[in-house]
Amino acid sequence: MASRAGLFLLPLAFLPHRRPISLPALRHSPPSLHLGRRSSSHLLMEKEAATATATATEAARRRITHVIFDMDGLLLDSEPFYTLVQEKVLERFNKTFDWSLKAKLMGKKAIESARIFVEECGLTGVLTPEEFLEEREGLLQELFPSCQLLPGVDRLISHLHVNQIPMCVATGSYKQTFDLKTQRHGEIFSMMHHIVMGDDPDVKHGKPSPDIFQVAANRFERNVDPADILVFEDAPAGVAAAKSAGMWVVMVPDERLDASHHKEADQILTSLLDFSPSLWGLPPFTK
Numbered sequence: 001m002a003s004r005a006g007l008f009l010l011p012l013a014f015l016p017h018r019r020p021i022s023l024p025a026l027r028h029s030p031p032s033l034h035l036g037r038r039s040s041s042h043l044l045m046e047k048e049a050a051t052a053t054a055t056a057t058e059a060a061r062r063r064i065t066h067v068i069f070d071m072d073g074l075l076l077d078s079e080p081f082y083t084l085v086q087e088k089v090l091e092r093f094n095k096t097f098d099w100s101l102k103a104k105l106m107g108k109k110a111i112e113s114a115r116i117f118v119e120e121c122g123l124t125g126v127l128t129p130e131e132f133l134e135e136r137e138g139l140l141q142e143l144f145p146s147c148q149l150l151p152g153v154d155r156l157i158s159h160l161h162v163n164q165i166p167m168c169v170a171t172g173s174y175k176q177t178f179d180l181k182t183q184r185h186g187e188i189f190s191m192m193h194h195i196v197m198g199d200d201p202d203v204k205h206g207k208p209s210p211d212i213f214q215v216a217a218n219r220f221e222r223n224v225d226p227a228d229i230l231v232f233e234d235a236p237a238g239v240a241a242a243k244s245a246g247m248w249v250v251m252v253p254d255e256r257l258d259a260s261h262h263k264e265a266d267q268i269l270t271s272l273l274d275f276s277p278s279l280w281g282l283p284p285f286t287k
C-alpha cells in the first residue's frame, strides 16, 4: 500500500474503515481539566482506552490533514435544551424521557428523530412527528440563542485555524436552527471552510448514513482521502456515520451516555480540553 512521505505502512487491519482503534485517553492531563466527577462510564472509558496498544497508538499517528466537527453536543452545549423540551412534551402524556431514548435521537435529522421519538414513546396516533417538531421547535426558539460553546472548543478551533488546518462543520441541524444557535459565536464559525447542514439538498440521508460527512469532505478545496480526515462527534449516530465514511473519529460523549455506545470511536475523550493534536499528526498546542 503506497504510503505518503514520512508515513509508515499501516497494516491493513488498522485502516479506519476496517476497525476502530481505541487510543489512550489523556490520563496525564491535570485533574482540573477533567470537568465534573468521574462517573463509572468515564472510568470504563479510561479502562477501554488503557487497553490500547503501542501499535494502535502508532497506527493512529497518521498525518491528519483535515478536520470535520459535529455541532450539537460537540461544539455547542445545545443537547440539554433538546432534552428539556422533549421532557416537557412527554410530561403532558405522563411519560418520562431517558438517555436510552436520547441516544437514539442525537445527531439525526429533525424529522427522523421526531419519528423515533413518537414511536418509542408510544405516541403514534396521539401526536404526529410533524406536530411534535412544531411544538419542539417553538419551545427551542427562545432557548437556542443562549447556546454556549463547550469547554476546549475555542482553543482547539483557534489553534487549527492559526495552523491553517482546513476544517468544517457537518451538523444535522437545519439552517434555521443553526442560525439561532450560532448567533453569538460568529467568530468561531467564520474559521470554518464550509458548513453542511441537515437540510442541505446534497445530504440525502441523515446520520448514521455517511452522506453528510462525504458531502463535507467533497467541499474542501482539494480531493481529500477520508482516511486523512478526523471527525469530532458526541453522538452514536454521528460516530457510525464517520466510520462508514472511512474517517477517523474522536468521540466526546455526554457522561450519561451508556459506554456501550463508545465502541466504534477511535478515541474517547471526556472533553475537548483533553485532546492532544500531536497524537494525530496535527500541530501541537504551544501553550
Ligand SMILES: O=P(O)(O)OC[C@@H](O)CO
Binding pocket: 070, 071, 072, 073, 074, 082, 105, 106, 107, 108, 109, 110, 113, 170, 171, 172, 173, 235, 238
Ligand atoms: O450537530 P448534530 O449533533 O448533528 O445535531 C443534530 C441535531 O439533530 C441535534 O441532535
Ligand SMILES: [Mg+2]
Binding pocket: 070, 071, 072, 073, 074, 106, 107, 233, 234, 235, 238
Ligand atoms: Mg452532535
